[in-house]
Amino acid sequence: MAITHEEVRRVAALARLRLAPEEIERLAADLSHILDAFTRLQTLDTTGIAPTAHAEDVVLPLRPDEVVNPPADEALLAGAPDRRERRFRVPRIIE
Amino acid sequence: MIALHELTLREAAARVRRREISATELTRAALARITAVEPGLGAFLTVCEPEALAAAAATDRALAAGADPGPLAGVPIALKDNICTAGVRTTAGSRILERFVPAYDATVAARLRAAGAIFVGKCNCDEFAMGSSTENSALGVTRNPWDPERVPGGSSGGSAAAVAARECYAALGTDTGGSIRLPAGFCGVVGLKPTYGRVSRWGVIAYASSLDQVGPITRNVADAALVLAAIAGHDPRDATSAPRPLPPLDDLAAGVGGLRLGLPREYFVEGMQPAVDAAVRAAVRVLEGLGAAVEPVSLPHTEYAVATYYLIATAEASSNLARYDGVRYGLRAPAASLGEMYEATRAAGFGAEVKRRIMLGTYALSKGYYDAWYVKAQQVRTLIRHDFDAVFARCDALVTPVAPTTAFRRGERTADPLTMYLSDIFTISVNLAGLPALVLPCGVDGGGLPIGLQVIGRPFDEATVLRAAAAYEHATDWHAPRPPI
Amino acid sequence: MEAVIGLEVHAELLTRSKIFCGCSAAFGAPPDTNVCPVCLGMPGVLPVLNRRVVEFAIRAGLATHCRIAPRSVFARKNYFYPDLPKGYQISMYELPLCTGGHLDVLVDGVARRIGLTRIHMEEDTGKSVHDADDGGSLVDFNRSGVPLLEIVSEPDLRTPAEAGVYLRTLRSILQYLEICDGNMEEGSFRCDANVSVRPRGETAFGVKVEVKNMNSFRAVEKALAFEIARQNEAVAAGERLRQETRLWDADREETRSMRAKEHADDYRYFPEPDLAPLVVDPAWVEEVRATMPELPGPRRERFERSYGLSSYDADVLTQRKDVADYFEAGVQAGAAPKEMANWTATEVLRLVREEKLDAALVIRDWPITAAQVASLARLVQAGTITRSTAKGLLPRLRGTGRDPAELVASEGLAQVSDRGALERAVAEALAANPAQVAEYRAGKEKVLGFLVGQVMRASGGKANPQLVQELLRAALAEEAP
DSSP states (O other): OOOOHHHHHHHHHHTTOOOOHHHHHHHHHHHHHHHHHHGGGGGSOOTTOOOOOSSSOOOOOEEOSOOOOOOOOHHHHTTOSSEETTEEEESOOOO | OOOGGGSOHHHHHHHHHTTSSOHHHHHHHHHHHHHHHHHHHOOEEEEOHHHHHHHHHHHHHHHHTTOOOOTTTTOEEEEETTBOBTTBOOOTTOGGGTTOOOSSOOHHHHHHHHTTOEEEEEEOOSGGGOOSSSTTOSSOOOOBTTBTTBOOOSSSHHHHHHHHTTSSSEEEEEOSSSTTHHHHHHHTSEEEEOOTTTBOOTTBOOSOTTTOOEEEEESSHHHHHHHHHHHBSOOTTOTTSOSOOOOOOTTGGGOSTTOEEEEEGGGSOTTOOHHHHHHHHHHHHHHHHTTOEEEEEOOGGGGGHHHHHHHHHHHHHHHHGGGOSSSSSSOOOOOSSHHHHHHHHHHHHSOHHHHHHHHHHHHHHSTTTIIIIIIHHHHHHHHHHHHHHHHHTTOSEEEEESSSSSOOBTTSSSSOHHHHHGGGTTTHHHHHHTOOEEEEEEEEOTTSOEEEEEEEEOTTOHHHHHHHHHHHHHHOOTTSOOOOO | OEEEEEEEEEEEOOOSBOSSSSSBOOSOOOTTOSOOTTTTTOTTOOOOEEHHHHHHHHHHHHHTTOEEOSEEOEEEEEOOOTTOTTSEEEEEOSSOSEEEEEEEEEETTEEEEEEEEEEEEEEOOOEEEEOTTTSOEEEEOTTTTOEEEEEEEOSOBOSHHHHHHHHHHHHHHHHHTTSOOOOTTTTSEEEEEEEEEEOTTOOSOOOOEEEEEEOSHHHHHHHHHHHHHHHHHHHHTTOOOOOEEEEEETTTTEEEEOOOOTTTTOOOOEEOTTSOOEEOOHHHHHHHHHTOOOOHHHHHHHHHHHHOOOHHHHHHHHSSHHHHHHHHHHHHTTOOHHHHHHIIIIIIHHHHHHTTGGGSSSOOSOSSOHHHHHHHHHHHHTTSSOHHHHHHHHHHHTTTOOOHHHHHHHTTOOOBOOHHHHHHHHHHHHHHOHHHHHHHHTTOTTHHHHHHHHHHHHTTTOBOHHHHHHHHHHHHHHTOO
């Protein structure tokens, strides 16, 4: 399972991670090594086996449609790196 | 007279309730102990001295007024730093949350407060609970109390080290693939990972949502039961928390007579440290001697567990960690454009292992690889669950080592991620199947390092796990030795 | 060439609270007030599903003849955007709640059945605005976590007009169900389109272009027309079309290629681990079914059948449930259906539009009640008052709740049908207008209308117009030389 530098860059772009050249090098090697070991999964025949997404078989609980939260106070917004009054500021979003 | 910090949690709580000691005295003693040992240990990222003393004073006032301040009244407890605490910074061991102060308590934190516990601080951990040695913390080094050159295990290394070093009477950890049990084993204390759904995950910073579970780390089995009782139970804010009450845990002394214990052959592997193998086998003989019926069993898909776990956990993590984007809280790297803001923030905020797991998980979910890796892993997860179902049709609990070795040296496994991942080989299947499991000390190796025994139970049967562990603990002295620190 | 159009509608649901947390879903709060750790995507928080969202989705599914899945699965759609707090949107993917439905629409009087691929629940994002100060963007998370239904049609639509009718019909149904207010300008009813063209008779699809940013029904129709023309021209010129997303520019009236997003649409959907599969008991579906209102299509047909209304009138009256209810309340109160239909479709709806009452999902404060209109209609039917008296009364009845019959009695507005009095008025009118009389007698019968008007005016509008006409004809015939 050789993971190419190109592949690493594609995945890093999806994950919004900026990687230095040496990190790309290292991750290509690490991921190749890890996925090599994990190819053993491919030797198992799982035809007809239902995937498990949740560890338990619980029924999804539903909550009543009630407004229980008070308007947000300052403490909730205080950690924002950049704000204009109550709004969160980011560099310009370009459509 | 026994030093206050040497008391068990149960005894400390009882003395406070009888008003033989005050919550303030107990808290001051814990804070003094922390001050004394922290420089050589590094279990804490944040010590909450003023908050703890204020809480203790309030408890003392309540006691004086004749109120019942709860079963853990006045007892100093620590929390892993991925558990949110209102007004106290919660970092998950990451640069990206280094200055994050939640406005809310995790449900487990709120429940411990309601039970009267005093929070003395927040414990170090691998960044976002991703690691087996606590070496992936971006914010500090935690040493093993038995040997400062060795790791405390991870990811709840700070919690286990703090309890082993008598800095607090209990600590909460989280366990996604062994993160309570491995450090408990490495530090010679008791660690309990409850059944998935037994304890609320609300306010616990997610690593892998379908695997994460909060549990206690204590110095003995009875204390673990006490803390579990305080934190367990349905939480309407966590849709995965089970709407079933924890049964009473008061028959811990019922013994193991008549219990059928399985010994999975896949957990006694080639290359295991001989002292570990010997200690666990000796422990099994002790349990047999106490009346348990032991039989060899097989969990045939165990060899696929590491791959299955690391694909599922990292896939979920890649999504769970997308919220750390520099917009609403946490670190933001200076940037001229939006794209740069994301990439620079996440590059600066996440450590190497977190990046590696985000990359692996993103890859496993990405176009063209989803079926081959992610869905495949979910199917094998089903097979692993079926293995346990089959075995639990015959056995009441399983007994295994917690890890193939005792605590390893710092830096020993950091070069090769796969070697580090294999540290979890005996713990991760339990998370994939959502089972309860407890680790307690069952010996020491030639270097005097603790060896952990793991007891695995049926879903929601923490009671049997605790009962078996209590019987073993009662019959042996392996919980008695205290680390040199 | 023919166009192939599929529409994807996002409808904000009228629940009190958000889909996964107990914050208010109300519109119009100051920025970042209706927010909590959950809808801000803070560390450690978890979603808990709002029951009413599921109920609303079932309603929409039943109204569009979908299969309601007994087990459906929430999934995470992963992408980065500043208005998306968790870096993923909780949506549904492989196993949505509703599948395989259809919508019957009437396009220029011709019935068409448009397939519905799926309806699923998901959370809305926050809203970003441009920061005038320094060119940055500002994000407000009040809308983050407001429940949405995504309603996806099959590529069954062929013309912009069909798309328009489909959208209006769908909106009308959601409004009937009282689950969405359908306001396109405020964004509570949004539409994206997939458009391709192919030679007529071809069954394979052409290259699909997604069109976004259409903020009104008109915009949808214009954007589709533009895009179809653009694609046809490109094909005719032998160009290869690109699969892309284009934005409708309402000012320039054209679609523009969106800057190609890097690593576009690898959303890495996977089952939401924080939410177990949603299990919907058949009994719940039946419970919801029992509360379903009669929908616009069947109601329109019933209005034609039972009340003898024209298909046009029936359509106008059934587009809104409250209007249809109003009409039927008047009929119930004794108005003749056609009379009531006229009053409702013209006078009442004019007032409603003037006062912008149709902005509300359900009009509760009508300017005049259905009972008042029914009473007016009855007075006209019985010949007690003239239609013009009735119209004149309308403004005076607004907001009073008074019975028009009582007003007519107390103010002596009843129609004058006294033959003697009217004969005198007719004689006066003929005497005062000899030129018109002469014209009439010369065969210009249209002049009769003028003379009727003169008599009516002289009576203050109260004269019985039929009788006036009769008397005029008689008088003109009599005096002929």
